[in-house]
Amino acid sequence: MEDNRTAVIVGAGQAGRWVALTLRAEGFNGRIVMFGDEPHLPYDRPPLSKAVLHGTADLPQLALLTAAKADELRVEWRAAAVNAIDREARRVRAADGSETSYDWLFLAQGGRARTLPGLAPHPRVATLRSWEDAQRIKALIESSRHLLVLGGGWIGLEVAASARQRGCEVTVVEAAPRLCVRTVPACVSAHLQALHEGHGVTLRLGQAVQQVEPGEDGVRLRLAGGETLQGDALVLGIGLVAEDGLAAAAGLACDNGVLTDASGRTADPAVFAVGDMANALQGGGRRQRIESWENAQRMAVAAAKAALGVAHDPLAEGAPWFWSDQYEDNLQLLGLPDERLRIVERVVPAKRQRIFFFCEGARVRAVAAVNAGREIKVARKWMLQDRFPAIEALADAGVDLQKLPTTAASA
Amino acid sequence: MSNWTPVGHREQVETDNPLAAEVGELKLGIYEVDGELHAVEDVCPHAMALLTQGFVDGCEVECPLHNAVFDVTTGKHLRGEPCRDLRAFPVRVVDSRIEVCPVPLD
Numbered sequence: 001m002e003d004n005r006t007a008v009i010v011g012a013g014q015a016g017r018w019v020a021l022t023l024r025a026e027g028f029n030g031r032i033v034m035f036g037d038e039p040h041l042p043y044d045r046p047p048l049s050k051a052v053l054h055g056t057a058d059l060p061q062l063a064l065l066t067a068a069k070a071d072e073l074r075v076e077w078r079a080a081a082v083n084a085i086d087r088e089a090r091r092v093r094a095a096d097g098s099e100t101s102y103d104w105l106f107l108a109q110g111g112r113a114r115t116l117p118g119l120a121p122h123p124r125v126a127t128l129r130s131w132e133d134a135q136r137i138k139a140l141i142e143s144s145r146h147l148l149v150l151g152g153g154w155i156g157l158e159v160a161a162s163a164r165q166r167g168c169e170v171t172v173v174e175a176a177p178r179l180c181v182r183t184v185p186a187c188v189s190a191h192l193q194a195l196h197e198g199h200g201v202t203l204r205l206g207q208a209v210q211q212v213e214p215g216e217d218g219v220r221l222r223l224a225g226g227e228t229l230q231g232d233a234l235v236l237g238i239g240l241v242a243e244d245g246l247a248a249a250a251g252l253a254c255d256n257g258v259l260t261d262a263s264g265r266t267a268d269p270a271v272f273a274v275g276d277m278a279n280a281l282q283g284g285g286r287r288q289r290i291e292s293w294e295n296a297q298r299m300a301v302a303a304a305k306a307a308l309g310v311a312h313d314p315l316a317e318g319a320p321w322f323w324s325d326q327y328e329d330n331l332q333l334l335g336l337p338d339e340r341l342r343i344v345e346r347v348v349p350a351k352r353q354r355i356f357f358f359c360e361g362a363r364v365r366a367v368a369a370v371n372a373g374r375e376i377k378v379a380r381k382w383m384l385q386d387r388f389p390a391i392e393a394l395a396d397a398g399v400d401l402q403k404l405p406t407t408a409a410s411a
Numbered sequence: 412m413s414n415w416t417p418v419g420h421r422e423q424v425e426t427d428n429p430l431a432a433e434v435g436e437l438k439l440g441i442y443e444v445d446g447e448l449h450a451v452e453d454v455c456p457h458a459m460a461l462l463t464q465g466f467v468d469g470c471e472v473e474c475p476l477h478n479a480v481f482d483v484t485t486g487k488h489l490r491g492e493p494c495r496d497l498r499a500f501p502v503r504v505v506d507s508r509i510e511v512c513p514v515p516l517d
Contacts, residue, residue: 044492044493051458063493064493294478321478323476323477325476330460330475330476372475373460373464373465373466373473373474373475373476373477374464374465374466374475377465377466377468377473378466381466381468400428402427402466
């Protein structure tokens, strides 16, 4: 049966790709037009701070949607930014001058790397968001003896680890008193600090930057405490700004991202926003903008299903999940760790494993785990079924977590 | 199909607890699903990780590093990070010894 409807996707990344895949998987037979402001089909961004900086991954290996797959799925991909949305006429205008009418509009634009106010672009200063950014940082790492990293969050730490592994001297400057302060409790920050110091990274914590002075021979950072750091190049990893300008200009409510429900619905029934750019309801009326690969997929799938009227609850799929690879370690977070919860620690030195369970009563609410991907997925199953082993048993490194008997937490 | 190679004992594999085996350079995971053994390659095609160290639930294994999920009875990639299917290999039990043939099925 012919379907005259058109889905327009603005943004060609993990989220945009999952909107397209899900629309087709759910049987949508109409047009799908995907706009991206980069000259590439959707590619996977997590390797940009790791394998790409090591020179072991090329763009084709990062493909999330190849040209062949786009053809097969009949996704019309356009390498053009969208400049304006006319919500009344249900039409977008792209930078190439074209206009496209839509029945549904999916905004999946992600965000842009935050930079410092007043800091002009400079060849020795870089941020990381795109393939091209990663190529620049790779070249800076290769030509630098000492790399400065501003920001001790995930991007800053992954870049620091990659640069260190490639032989750079690395100094990380962070304004907060500990690493990854927005996403993990102090116990996990302490683990990350020991990991980086153990690999020879110099950390300057609790140090605000007063001035950045890039020059021909390097970059100087003047810290508020009076210290001056000198390096060959500077990478800024100071956060992501939701790309919500297009949505705001179209009159959609925005506050640190487009305001949506858990499935990416905006106040306009024809418009959805998903992934990094969506400040979404997370259950219990709480709002949060989650920057992660898994959240981009989860919201994109939910929005595509919501548009088609397919019953689906993204919050029932379990707690948010996140990973970071640094040096030889793999760190995973499940749920939102909160240090006010009871923390049970499990350490298995032979496997270089360290797991923090964040518990409330008989339940595990969140998990932070180093080199324990299997265990974190065992915990995910407990949380989905709301059945848990005895909390005391979690710390016993001698038992296999999957073999622990569980009981219903509500019993 | 004369190159059956012993890789371990039957008791070394149980439901949700696979055996990591090696035949020359080839790394294999041997899984038990509903009493039957299945052998698939053990290195996740997405990134360097051994799937036998991942989470096994029924016929599915989830990579310990990221979230690629495979059916261990067929090798098919089911969900998660985009990557190819796993190659599956013939496996049999002879006198409680597990033997695999290092030539992929299909």
